[in-house]
Amino acid sequence: MGYALKILNVFLLASLKYFWTPPYVKILKLEFWETFLAVEAGGILGFIFYYYLSGIxxxxxxxxxxxxxxxxxxxxxxxxxxxxxxxxxxxxxxxxFTRRNKFIVRTRMKYGMWGIIILTPILLSIPLGAFLGKKYYERKRRFLPLMLFSIFLWGIISFILFYEFPFIFR
Incomplete structure (x- = not known):
């Protein structure tokens, strides 16, 4: 039962703060593929949940x-x-303005939809990116699939970074 709770914990953490889940998984010393799938599913399903919840x-x-x-x-x-x-x-x-508010406004003004898509999994949180996407880019059909692809791609990149090159983060 303890292992299933750890996987659930990883899933819920990935749905909130996606990029910092792989180091957490590394600390918990869980199986690679099961946690990789839990992180990817948590990020993607969490984004979809927060995206539609924000709209409501x-x-x-x-x-x-x-x-x-x-x-x-x-x-x-x-x-x-x-x-x-x-x-x-x-x-x-x-x-x-706080530093974070300035960063969000600057990202939206300078990079637009692509800035939010690229920076949501790593710097912004999944709920914040979902809210910004729903508020500003609801009518853009490409936003949701591109964001899900970005989450998936950043999951692969973060697992490669934290598992193959752990000496970088010491």
């Missing part, structure tokens, strides 16, 4: 927000307006 969340929020605001009691609306004013004031006083 984005569309449902945009769909129900006006209806929700119309039905809200006046006292709650006043409290909400006070809270929004305080929130806007706090936002004015904080840093506008």
């Amino acid at each position: 969340i984005i569309h449902k929020i945009l769909e129900h927000l006006p209806k929700l605001y119309c039905c809200t009691p006046a006292t709650f609306k006043r409290r909400m307006e006070i809270w929004l004013d305080q929130f806007k004031e706090r936002r004015r006083n904080r840093r506008k």
